[in-house]
């Protein structure tokens with residue numbers, strides 16, 4: 269994650285025996301941004317699993333998109349290139365979710 273002041277925050281996926289206790293890759297960096305009172309302006313999730321070589325770019329899940337939307341729908345997130353998921357393009361959250369539920373309440377805020 270990249271913050272407005274130029275910090276780079278990283279975090280990892282947290283695995284747990286109970287799937288409901290797992291945390292997405294982005295969660296730690298989002299918590300850190302709140303702790304530091306930093307605005308996140310961009311994010312990319314790089315995932316490496318044993319069965320997938322060498323790595324892939326993951327679009328933030330819906331929950332992480334909600335967490336990132338805290339800083340507005342102009343936050344840019346990495347989405348995988350359809351032909352090569354090891355490469356990414358940056359899209360604003362508003363482009364990833366053109367019908368984001370909250371826009372109807374905050375047309376003038378976003």
Ligand SMILES: [Zn+2]
Nearest residue numbers: 292329331332
């Ligand atoms: Zn997530």
